[in-house]
Amino acid sequence: MSNPQDFRLPDVGEGLTEADIVRWSVQPGDLVAVNQTLVEVETAKAAVDLPSPYAGRVITLHAAEGDTIEVGAPLITIDSDQPSRAGAEHHPVDDPDIDADDATSDADDASEQASDDSEQAALLVGYGPRQPARAPRAREATAGSAGGPSDANTAAPTAVAANGTRPAAKPPVRKLAKDLGVDLATISPTGPYGTVSRDDVHRAVASADAHTVTEPAQESETRIPIRGIRKHTAEAMVSSAFTAPHVTEFVTVDITETMRLRETVSARRDFQDIRVTPLVFVARALLLALRNTPEANASWDEHAREIVLKHYVNLGIAAATDRGLTVPNIKNADRLSLRDLANAITELASNARAGSSTPADMTHGTITISNVGVFGVDSGTPILNPGEAAILAVGAIRRMPWVVQVGESERIEPRWVTQLSLSFDHRIIDGQQGSQLLADTAAVLHDPSLAIL
Incomplete structure (x- = not known):
């Protein structure tokens, strides 16, 4: 007996309203099983595989690859030959309170608790593991x-x-x-x-x-x-530029000692399998500087007319990908060792380039670093990531002639030099605080021994 079932686009994370169809894994006439990947969609924050809540034969695809559809709109119609074992009566779009963390936790338990519809539905939100059958x-x-x-x-x-x-x-x-x-x-x-x-x-x-x-x-x-991440980035940057009063300050700093420390750390046995980049030390310097200027790790609540100080640092790293600029963040970065921080930055960049950053990775950031130096750029005036009070841009690191003071004499030496630029929200941070944060960051990079004080 025919039993057509519409699978509608669920909210795949953080209250998003639409998604782009990237690639269909099935076509009309195909037989599908419960939890088989149907389609890859891209939201403003991540690419997600959506599994099937029904077993049966595909009748209709309601959108083509490249289309943008709204949450709740029909994605696919399946002639279901049996009730869904993944919660056919509990459609994920009807449960807007499911978030990424809940969905991931539920997905882990789903195979052992098939009778619990709320947990099985989490598999349909798109945060479960990608299907191994698809290379x-x-x-x-x-x-x-x-x-x-x-x-x-x-x-x-x-x-x-x-x-x-x-x-x-x-x-x-x-x-x-x-x-x-x-x-x-x-x-x-x-x-x-x-x-x-x-x-x-x-x-x-x-x-x-x-x-x-x-x-x-x-x-x-x-x-x-203009779709997906690129659309979200454009809207967010326009909103940020015309909402928060930006101030940008610059400092040029000799980081020769940091570059020497990098060589020393890279040669250590416990760092042999770690990619230790200068960005790791910039991140550590900024995290240390935040201790003296905690106001930079805050947000502006327009509705409540309050400044919200964050007692955790979710460090965003701007990453250029083929989908556009993304800013995933490292949760509780201030609590990580240098080795763990280096690992986290490498993993974050790899996931961003592969398009596998999760919605959880892309949300709740508190401060951001943009490494424009990888493009050979010396400086820039970065725009704040919405909801954050500061963003640090790091320019190219170059060998340059530099005046070095030795006692009361001076001499010119070739040194490793870079330029830092800090943009901050002047509603939250005043000039003294912004200057202090930038100067403290530069000081640690110039003399890493300050980190032990």
């Missing part, structure tokens, strides 16, 4: 943005290679190929693990153009839909 998709080493718009009313045709398989390519590459009119099945992939890369698509376009006569005045353009 991870290869990601390109170079970052890039998504391609042109997709038709919101019809599913995009799926290219099939000569051997009958679907060409392997990331969704942004598929969108780029669609926008440029390139059939992926005609391309010889050169990307990692046999995937089609952006360069492959552009080479195919160039090859086609070489055999096509075009009008000299003809111009082309690419339109990139």
